[in-house]
Amino acid sequence: MGASTEEPSFLVSARDRQREMIEAYYADLATAGGAKRPVAYMLVGGNLTEIVRSFGYEVVFPEIVALNCAIKHVSLPNILQAEAQGYGLDVCGYVKNDLGLQQLGGQTPFGRIPPPDLLVCSFSGCYVYVKWWEALAEKFGCPLFLLDVPYLRDERPPTEDLGYIVAQLNEFIAFLEKASDRRFDPASLRRTLAHSRAAEEGWVRYLASGARRPSPIEAYFEAVFHMFPINVLRGTEEAARFYATLNAEVDERVRSGAYPVPEEKVRLVVEGVPPYPNYRTFWDFFRKWGAVSVAATYPKVGGLFDRGFLHDPARPLESIAEYALGAYVNQSWPLRRKLIEEYVREFAADAVLIHGIKSCRSFTAGQGDLRDRLIHDLGIPTLYIESDHEDPRYFAPAQIKNRMDAFFESLDRRRGGAAEPLRGAP
Amino acid sequence: MTLVAGVDIGSTTAKCVLLEGDRIVGKSLAPVGVELVKDAERALAQALAEAGRERHEVAVVTGTGYGRFKVAFGRFTVTEIGCHAKGAHFLFPGTRVVLDIGGQDTKAIKVDPRGEVVDFAMNDKCAAGTGRFLDVCAGALGFDVSEIGALAEGARHPVKVTNTCTVFAESEVASYVARGKEPPDILAGLYGGIVGRSLSLLQRVGVEPEVTFTGGVSRNGGMVRTLERRLALPVNVSPLSQYVGAIGAALHGRERTEGISA
Ligand code: SF4
Numbered sequence: 001m002g003a004s005t006e007e008p009s010f011l012v013s014a015r016d017r018q019r020e021m022i023e024a025y026y027a028d029l030a031t032a033g034g035a036k037r038p039v040a041y042m043l044v045g046g047n048l049t050e051i052v053r054s055f056g057y058e059v060v061f062p063e064i065v066a067l068n069c070a071i072k073h074v075s076l077p078n079i080l081q082a083e084a085q086g087y088g089l090d091v092c093g094y095v096k097n098d099l100g101l102q103q104l105g106g107q108t109p110f111g112r113i114p115p116p117d118l119l120v121c122s123f124s125g126c127y128v129y130v131k132w133w134e135a136l137a138e139k140f141g142c143p144l145f146l147l148d149v150p151y152l153r154d155e156r157p158p159t160e161d162l163g164y165i166v167a168q169l170n171e172f173i174a175f176l177e178k179a180s181d182r183r184f185d186p187a188s189l190r191r192t193l194a195h196s197r198a199a200e201e202g203w204v205r206y207l208a209s210g211a212r213r214p215s216p217i218e219a220y221f222e223a224v225f226h227m228f229p230i231n232v233l234r235g236t237e238e239a240a241r242f243y244a245t246l247n248a249e250v251d252e253r254v255r256s257g258a259y260p261v262p263e264e265k266v267r268l269v270v271e272g273v274p275p276y277p278n279y280r281t282f283w284d285f286f287r288k289w290g291a292v293s294v295a296a297t298y299p300k301v302g303g304l305f306d307r308g309f310l311h312d313p314a315r316p317l318e319s320i321a322e323y324a325l326g327a328y329v330n331q332s333w334p335l336r337r338k339l340i341e342e343y344v345r346e347f348a349a350d351a352v353l354i355h356g357i358k359s360c361r362s363f364t365a366g367q368g369d370l371r372d373r374l375i376h377d378l379g380i381p382t383l384y385i386e387s388d389h390e391d392p393r394y395f396a397p398a399q400i401k402n403r404m405d406a407f408f409e410s411l412d413r414r415r416g417g418a419a420e421p422l423r424g425a426p
Numbered sequence: 427m428t429l430v431a432g433v434d435i436g437s438t439t440a441k442c443v444l445l446e447g448d449r450i451v452g453k454s455l456a457p458v459g460v461e462l463v464k465d466a467e468r469a470l471a472q473a474l475a476e477a478g479r480e481r482h483e484v485a486v487v488t489g490t491g492y493g494r495f496k497v498a499f500g501r502f503t504v505t506e507i508g509c510h511a512k513g514a515h516f517l518f519p520g521t522r523v524v525l526d527i528g529g530q531d532t533k534a535i536k537v538d539p540r541g542e543v544v545d546f547a548m549n550d551k552c553a554a555g556t557g558r559f560l561d562v563c564a565g566a567l568g569f570d571v572s573e574i575g576a577l578a579e580g581a582r583h584p585v586k587v588t589n590t591c592t593v594f595a596e597s598e599v600a601s602y603v604a605r606g607k608e609p610p611d612i613l614a615g616l617y618g619g620i621v622g623r624s625l626s627l628l629q630r631v632g633v634e635p636e637v638t639f640t641g642g643v644s645r646n647g648g649m650v651r652t653l654e655r656r657l658a659l660p661v662n663v664s665p666l667s668q669y670v671g672a673i674g675a676a677l678h679g680r681e682r683t684e685g686i687s688a
Contacts, residue, residue, distance in 0.1 A: 372630070375545055376632060381545075398492065399548075402492070402505060402506075402507075403546075403548065405505045406505040406506075406507035406508060406543065406546060409504065409505055409507075409508050409543075410507070410508060410542065410543035410544070410546075413508070413542050413543070414538075414542055414543075414544075
């Protein structure tokens with residue numbers, strides 16, 4: 001099919017700009033150690049980038065390094081290395097990529113990843129994180145700070161939870177003052193948070209455009225790509241500028257009628273971490289059917305900004321605490337389910353697609369029940385597909401394609417749609 | 427009346443059905459080899475020969491099954507999920523759930539009153555509980571798979587086959603044989619194991635009558651009876667159960683050509 005082989009011209013200039021930013025970030029990191037800039041490792045979910053950067057640290061997100069390795073098809077050697085060290089088949093692929101990569105010297109096609117001087121376990125919802133960071137602390141012998149973030153159980157963060165996190169943030173600041181030998185500068189943190197806020201507002205505007213019909217954005221595959229500045233470079237002017245460019249481009253797309261697929265046939269809400277080693281192939285399975293993601297939950301694992309969890313320079317620590325509590329990855333299952341139901345309504349979606357991760361026992365657990373609830377209780381057509389976010393051995397293209405074809409075929413028929421030109425599909 | 431053909435290229439067999447109106451006028455079934463394009467052509471040629479018809483009389487050919495893209499002369503392809511739903515509804519119009527156990531996969535499909543797919547669940551990357559699994563286990567007992575249908579009826583003390591892996595189940599069966607267990611007891615255990623796995627797929631889509639059982643394994647009477655007992659429901663099985671996918675493909679092709687020409 002034509003659409004499956006075309007290089008999408010959509011959002012090309014923002015994409016190029018972002019590519020430059022990613023390259024510059026990794027190039028910078030590669031020199032960080034040599035220039036004696038300290039390096040902090042952190043997790044994406046509800047991360048504390050602004051505070052850490054205000055102490056002069058470079059930030060590495062091993063999850064993002066891992067997904068970049070997977071997209072570049074270099075995750076498997078790292079995974080095999082970790083398995084040779086004794087990490088089992090069912091251990092999370094992010095963890096194995098990171099520990100294997102460290103063992104092999106930290107060299108990636110996009111630059112060398114410097115070892116940590118500081119480990120910040122900024123999220124505790126997945127027990128794997130804690131063990132992972134402990135393994136790193138043991139290997140590198142560097143200090144480890146663990147922020148304990150309770151799961152969000154109510155839509156409004158409970159005051160006692162917020163107080164609990166703010167108290168830990170104060171401890172964290174004292175810990176950083178000692179570790180970096182620098183004084184905390186509240187004015188600098190406020191400035192950083194103002195940049196964060198600007199980037200967040202731009203990102204929210206971008207995501208909201210998925211509600212248009214047809215959608216000018218691909219709210220899963222493209223949004224996942226455009227998560228990089230909001231997660232990694234948040235707090236810089238550059239990130240805020242990037243989303244302004246991205247939105248100008250989306251406006252231009254709406255004016256000129258250039259959409260992610262030539263003819264939007266199915267509007268989807270997507271849940272779950274992508275199969276990064278087979279990103280393009282998986283995306284092609286959607287495009288072939290004119291399916292576009294109009295909203296997705298995964299781009300919000302770092303922060304649920306579109307539901308109001310924004311940083312606020314006037315309330316620095318309080319807003320950081322709210323943000324960390326509200327990150328999608330930190331929401332309890334009833335809240336996750338509710339959000340998906342709301343997305344289906346607000347974005348006028350036809351169906352939900354869930355991609356589950358074989359080696360994830362935390363974020364993925366519960367997605368089977370989600371599928372059942374969406375189908376049986378709410379009558380929303382839902383497809384559950386499973387592979388892995390890091391390990392290419394779990395991606396069975398023929399079987400995944402077969403399920404997706406059957407799903408889109410049945411949607412098409414139930415809506416009394418015209419016959420899909422099925423013949424000759426790859 | 428238009429003559430339409432459905433060709434189902436599965437993992438172990440190629441099937442073809444020729445449909446004229448609601449009448450099956452020709453069919454064929456043969457094992458697949460490595461050249462699927464040729465297998466598909468042969469399947470159509472054999473069905474035409476059985477019907478005494480010519481290729482040019484066929485208005486549209488639709489391919490289905492894992493090898494559907496190898497039906498090079500076909501006009502449409504439809505997934506086997508859509509075809510099994512359609513085909514089962516054609517044979518048993520009251521069908522709401524289809525259980526298909528083929529050579530290498532098992533699927534449960536929920537259908538609406540028009541035979542359209544509402545939901546489906548499939549086993550994953552594993553031949554456990556499929557036709558292949560039965561072949562292997564029948565072999566371990568020294569039987570051909572076609573002989574084992576009624577054997578389990580004589581079971582007095584069914585064993586428990588706990589392994590869901592084809593390879594391990596084979597050695598489990600061998601160990602029961604070595605321990606002197608009777609073939610009917612072992613087979614009853616095997617059927618129980620396979621049906622148990624199928625039930626979890628059925629429960630994912632939701633069980634409601636009528637249940638139609640399709641695919642090669644539905645020809646095994648022991649499996650059918652075990653399934654009925656576990657579901658506490660009668661199960662529809664057609665003598666044409668291996669052709670359900672091909673029938674569905676022919677029907678899809680007909681609907682589409684009618685839709686296009688209308
Ligand atoms: S939530 Fe899942 S993917 Fe993330 S670290 Fe934990 S196990 Fe791995």
